[in-house]
Amino acid sequence: MPLVMAWVRESGTEEELIGGVTKFWRQFQAPSRGEFYPNPIRNKTSSIDVNAVRVSVAVMQPLISRPEDLTPTTPWSSTKWAWTSEEALVDHRTQARLCAAALLPFKDRQPDWDGFAAALRWQYAAAERYGVELVPVLNADTGYIFDLDDAMYAEVLRRFRAAFPGRKFIAGVTARGAAQDTVFKAERYRALIDIVQSHENCEVMIMTSQGLNSLDPERRRDGYYQIAEWLIRPGIVHALEPSFVPWATPYEPWLLHQLAIHPKFVGGKISTLDEPHFLYWAAMCKDLKLDFAPHSGDDYGIATAIKAGLPLLIGASSSAAPLICAAKDMWLEDGVPGKKFPTGTGRFDTRVYKVFECFQSLEDQVFRLNGQHSAAAYKHSTAHVLHELGILAAPEAHPACSDLRGADEGARMREALLRPRRVAKRLDIPGF
Numbered sequence: 367m368p369l370v371m372a373w374v375r376e377s378g379t380e381e382e383l384i385g386g387v388t389k390f391w392r393q394f395q396a397p398s399r400g401e402f403y404p405n406p407i408r409n410k411t412s413s414i415d416v417n418a419v420r421v422s423v424a425v426m427q428p429l430i431s432r433p434e435d436l437t438p439t440t441p442w443s444s445t446k447w448a449w450t451s452e453e454a455l456v457d458h459r460t461q462a463r464l465c466a467a468a469l470l471p472f473k474d475r476q477p478d479w480d481g482f483a484a485a486l487r488w489q490y491a492a493a494e495r496y497g498v499e500l501v502p503v504l505n506a507d508t509g510y511i512f513d514l515d516d517a518m519y520a521e522v523l524r525r526f527r528a529a530f531p532g533r534k535f536i537a538g539v540t541a542r543g544a545a546q547d548t549v550f551k552a553e554r555y556r557a558l559i560d561i562v563q564s565h566e567n568c569e570v571m572i573m574t575s576q577g578l579n580s581l582d583p584e585r586r587r588d589g590y591y592q593i594a595e596w597l598i599r600p601g602i603v604h605a606l607e608p609s610f611v612p613w614a615t616p617y618e619p620w621l622l623h624q625l626a627i628h629p630k631f632v633g634g635k636i637s638t639l640d641e642p643h644f645l646y647w648a649a650m651c652k653d654l655k656l657d658f659a660p661h662s663g664d665d666y667g668i669a670t671a672i673k674a675g676l677p678l679l680i681g682a683s684s685s686a687a688p689l690i691c692a693a694k695d696m697w698l699e700d701g702v703p704g705k706k707f708p709t710g711t712g713r714f715d716t717r718v719y720k721v722f723e724c725f726q727s728l729e730d731q732v733f734r735l736n737g738q739h740s741a742a743a744y745k746h747s748t749a750h751v752l753h754e755l756g757i758l759a760a761p762e763a764h765p766a767c768s769d770l771r772g773a774d775e776g777a778r779m780r781e782a783l784l785r786p787r788r789v790a791k792r793l794d795i796p797g798f
Contacts, residue, residue: 433654436620438583442646445619450649457675458699458714463499464690465536465661466683467508469748470522472762477518481758483529485684488757490533492688492797496695497706500687502526505558506538506571508681508745510764516542520561527565534569536602536679537562541575550577550585552592563599571602571635571679576613583621590625600632602661602679609639609739616643619650626651626658635679637663648674665733665744669722672697681744682729685751688797689725689786693718717793724789731782742769750779755798 429446430436442448466489471481486502493500504526505511505519514522526535539562541554555572562570578589594601603625606614616636617625625631636643644667647660661679662671671678672694683690696718700708709715732747746763753761754776763770771778783798790798 430619431653433620433623436623438618438620440618440620442619442643445646445650447619447646447649447653450645450653452645452670452673455645455648455652455674457673458697459702460675461497461499461694461698461702461704462659462671462675462677463501464493464683464687464694465501465503465677465679466687467503467506467679467681469681469684469745469752470509470514470764471749471752471758471760472764473758473760475762475765477521478759478762479525481752481760482522482525484757485752486526486530488755488797489683489687490530492691495688495706495796496691497704498691498694500683500691501534501536501569503536503538503571503679506536506573506681508684508748509538510745510767511538511540511573513764513766516557516561519558523561523565532567534567535565536569536571538571538573538604540573541577544575544577547577550581550589552589555593556596559593559596563597569600569602569632570597571604573604574606574614576611579614583618587621587624590631591628594628594630597630601630603631603634604663605634605636605643607638607640607643610637610741616641619646622647622650623654623656626656631658633659633661633677635661635663639666642667642670644670648676665729665741666726668726668729669693672722681748682725682732685732685748686725686728686786688795689721689728689790692793692795693721693725696721720789721793721795724786728782728786731778740769743771745769746771747775747779750775751783754780754783 429449430440430444431446468486471478471485473481489500505514505522509522511519523537539555539558542557544551544554547554554577559570562568572590572593578586581589590603605616607616608614616638622634625634634647636647638644644660644662644664650656651658651660659677661677663679664670665680665682668678668680668682668690678690695706696715698705699714700710700712707715732751733741733744735741736743745767746769749758749763750761750771752758761776787798
């Protein structure tokens with residue numbers, strides 16, 4: 367039944383006003399489940415001595431709450447999940463993983479393999495101190511996937527496996543050789559999928575591409591399902607807003623549900639700048655108890671996923687891992703198995719709010735937009751942060767990458783680190 371809202375312009379005597387509104391609302395009472403409240407709110411300052419009761423009516427359709435009521439074109443705004451608050455999703459008991467998009471560093475225009483391993487060891491040390499499951503994400507945007515040929519792509523995975531033989535990784539895959547295609551060809555993803563799946567203990571992140579994103583929701587679903595036929599490792603899907611690339615569109619609720627129920631997709635990453643799609647995903651998946659983990663790719667709102675007890679999949683971990691790992695442990699209540707630093711009160715550590723502030727202040731500078739509203743140069747900023755922290759030998763970007771910061775970036779990142787270093791010192795968070 368539609369929700370009926372009424373605005374009453376008061377007139378007549380007070381008794382006539384109340385009686386008129388009461389009679390009006392009785393007509394729209396839902397017999398099966400509604401309750402009638404006979405005492406409408408009165409505006410005590412208005413006149414009650416005019417001649418008639420006039421009522422304006424607006425009929426609102428109920429919000430969709432069942433997946434079977436979704437269509438491929440249903441907008442999020444028509445669902446209850448788009449109107450779920452962050453506060454309603456708060457979870458102080460779930461330990462969710464941190465998927466850390468790994469930077470591929472450079473020195474003298476060549477990959478800095480020592481720096482690559484050192485940066486990962488820095489993140490692992492923080493994760494182990496705070497009991498966080500950390501999974502590096504290799505060959506995604508932070509790892510310059512769009513500037514790597516297949517040989518270098520495979521070399522990154524080989525180097526990781528040699529340095530960290532027992533560790534799980536996630537690897538990004540995208541369409542290769544599709545620049546001149548006029549129709550979507552799923553097989554363009556096959557080459558990188560095969561390289562990744564030659565390794566054990568890994569997951570495959572299917573990064574969006576222009577061809578895949580150009581499809582309508584049903585054909586887009588079919589494209590993902592076709593790619594999934596080649597998966598022998600767990601898959602993660604990936605969506606973007608047009609604020610990241612102009613042709614990108616986030617998933618409609620119908621499409622997200624269709625992907626979430628596919629047995630080969632264990633989760634998805636959503637990266638947004640303008641609209642809180644991660645909250646939409648979280649609300650739907652929690653409400654419907656889907657066996658699918660929404661991963662926040664929001665480097666501008668890192669704390670949201672921590673508060674909701676859901677995974678992060680972010681480049682920000684490459685520059686702020688110790689602070690993020692500390693915050694994840696601080697957010698947990700005492701008594702949660704694996705909590706490393708209990709407060710002794712049975713509660714969570716409220717100082718975490720200051721940690722949220724300090725790592726977000728850093729990442730807002732790392733991921734700051736340029737004049738074209740692009741944050742793509744965050745990789746160069748990340749290299750400067752790691753250089754300032756003594757982890758990398760040089761703050762270089764990939765030599766083929768044109769997304770660069772200015773000559774003063776070292777000084778800017780040094781300044782951006784002032785507050786995080788202050789908070790880390792006061793809270794005894796090593797690594798900063």
